[in-house]
Amino acid sequence: xxxxxxxxxxxxxxxxxxxxGKLSLASNGKTSISVLKNLMSENDQVAAHNxxxxxxxxVLAINLMSSPGSGKTSLLESTIQQLKKQFRLAVIxxxxxxxxxxxxxxxxxxxxxxxxxxSACHLDAHMVHDAVHNLSLSDLDIVFIExxxxxxxxxxxxxxxxxNVTLLSVTEGDDKPSKYPVMFRATDLMLLTKTDLLDVxxxxxxxxxxxNLRQLASHAPVFELSTKRSxxxxxxxxxxxxxxxxxxxxxKKGESLKPAIQPDGAxxxxxxQV
Amino acid sequence: xxxxxxxxxxIIQVNDIALQNQASAIENITLKIGPLSGIEAPLLKQAFPFxxxxxxxxxxxxxxxxxxxxxxxxxxxxxxxTAPNKLVCSKCGSSHTQLLSGDEMLLASVxxxxxxxxxxxxxxxxxxx
Numbered sequence: 001x002x003x004x005x006x007x008x009x010x011x012x013x014x015x016x017x018x019x020x021g022k023l024s025l026a027s028n029g030k031t032s033i034s035v036l037k038n039l040m041s042e043n044d045q046v047a048a049h050n051x052x053x054x055x056x057x058x059v060l061a062i063n064l065m066s067s068p069g070s071g072k073t074s075l076l077e078s079t080i081q082q083l084k085k086q087f088r089l090a091v092i093x094x095x096x097x098x099x100x101x102x103x104x105x106x107x108x109x110x111x112x113x114x115x116x117x118x119s120a121c122h123l124d125a126h127m128v129h130d131a132v133h134n135l136s137l138s139d140l141d142i143v144f145i146e147x148x149x150x151x152x153x154x155x156x157x158x159x160x161x162x163x164n165v166t167l168l169s170v171t172e173g174d175d176k177p178s179k180y181p182v183m184f185r186a187t188d189l190m191l192l193t194k195t196d197l198l199d200v201x202x203x204x205x206x207x208x209x210x211x212n213l214r215q216l217a218s219h220a221p222v223f224e225l226s227t228k229r230s231x232x233x234x235x236x237x238x239x240x241x242x243x244x245x246x247x248x249x250x251x252k253k254g255e256s257l258k259p260a261i262q263p264d265g266a267x268x269x270x271x272x273q274v
Numbered sequence: 275x276x277x278x279x280x281x282x283x284x285i286i287q288v289n290d291i292a293l294q295n296q297a298s299a300i301e302n303i304t305l306k307i308g309p310l311s312g313i314e315a316p317l318l319k320q321a322f323p324f325x326x327x328x329x330x331x332x333x334x335x336x337x338x339x340x341x342x343x344x345x346x347x348x349x350x351x352x353x354x355x356t357a358p359n360k361l362v363c364s365k366c367g368s369s370h371t372q373l374l375s376g377d378e379m380l381l382a383s384v385x386x387x388x389x390x391x392x393x394x395x396x397x398x399x400x401x402x403x
Contacts, residue, residue: 029387029388030301030385030386030387030388031295031297031385031386031388032383032384032385032386033291033295033383033384033385033386034382034383035287035291035380035381035382035383035384036380036381036382036383037287037380037381038379038380038381039280039283039284039287039305039313039379039380039381040283040379041283041287042283042286042287043283120276120279121276122276124279152312153276153312155312156276156311156312156313156379157276177359178359179359181310181358181359181361182310182311182312182358183312185310185361212359214362214369215359215360215361215362216359216360216361216362217345217361217362217369217370217371217373218369219369
């Protein structure tokens with residue numbers, strides 16, 4: 001939109017620049033300007049750019065989010081063991097400090113880029129962009145982004161991924177979706193992890209966890225799994241294979257996919273209100 | 275905890291607007307923030323002076339309009355105010371709802387102080403996304 005020649009003054013918004021309007025110059029030299037711009041717009045632009053990179057190379061990008069210690073890296077290790085013959089995989093690891101997780105992934109024989117965020121509690125699109133340029137995307141099918149362990153901040157940042165997966169380990173409590181609605185509302189798939197421990201826990205009810213997710217108007221599937229029991233991983237493995245095929249089909253049609261993280265309400269306001 | 279980086283984004287955006295409009299300072303900045311945006315308004319207010327220090331927004335007041343969580347039901351058509359962790363329809367219980375309000379993180383408006391108060395050219399900066 002042109003901001004200098006005045007061609008964006010329409011019959012719909014010209015009242016704003018008339019005396020007393022929102023954009024009129026007040027007599028005291030102050031000007032009030034209506035903006036309605038998403039605070040994340042800069043991050044979102046880089047995220048869209050990352051998504052173009054992934055799509056251009058037929059790569060499916062999945063963002064894993066959870067509390068610290070809910071088993072993201074263990075899940076990736078088990079997933080890699082089951083999928084590395086079928087798909088070319090890579091992992092972008094986010095942690096405040098250490099290369100430990102990237103080394104665990106590299107031990108599985110696949111590339112891993114470690115992002116150390118210092119004190120930042122989340123990954124953002126710029127960090128992922130730098131990491132993506134250290135990967136050879138044309139040699140990959142699926143890229144997992146393991147976000148910083150945190151049930152709050154990562155939900156607010158689009159990274160350019162196609163799908164969000166949120167892990168909830170059974171030791172954390174089945175009311176987590178109610179306590180952290182921003183995170184769980186953003187998920188495309190909820191994984192209940194460490195279910196081998198259910199035998200010794202009397203206070204986690206998987207159906208309650210799912211009920212609390214549904215209260216967020218989410219229709220995301222919910223799978224239970226334990227990396228200690230490889231036969232419990234099948235739903236997750238099948239879902240990944242299916243999502244990869246869907247990504248290939250989308251790219252062929254020139255389409256892309258954004259995860260549920262995008263605040264549709266906020267976007268609606270930026271496009272419709274003046 | 276990511277409120278400081280949000281504040282930095284605000285500073286970048288308002289700085290651009292101030293430059294485009296030849297403003298010398300920013301009087302106030304109004305945001306619309308919903309509970310489902312993941313941004314905590316009190317933390318944002320605390321972080322803002324640190325991010326604004328030595329910028330054009332140094333003395334600006336940060337005004338935060340917290341938005342209600344409102345869902346519209348696709349089944350029964352009801353529009354209801356609700357809690358951030360209960361987004362199903364409170365009338366009929368359907369989970370097929372659309373969020374009308376509650377996840378906003380918007381820079382709504384900026385009040386600028388002009389260097390040249392004789393410049394009567396109106397600033398036009400509506401909805402420039």
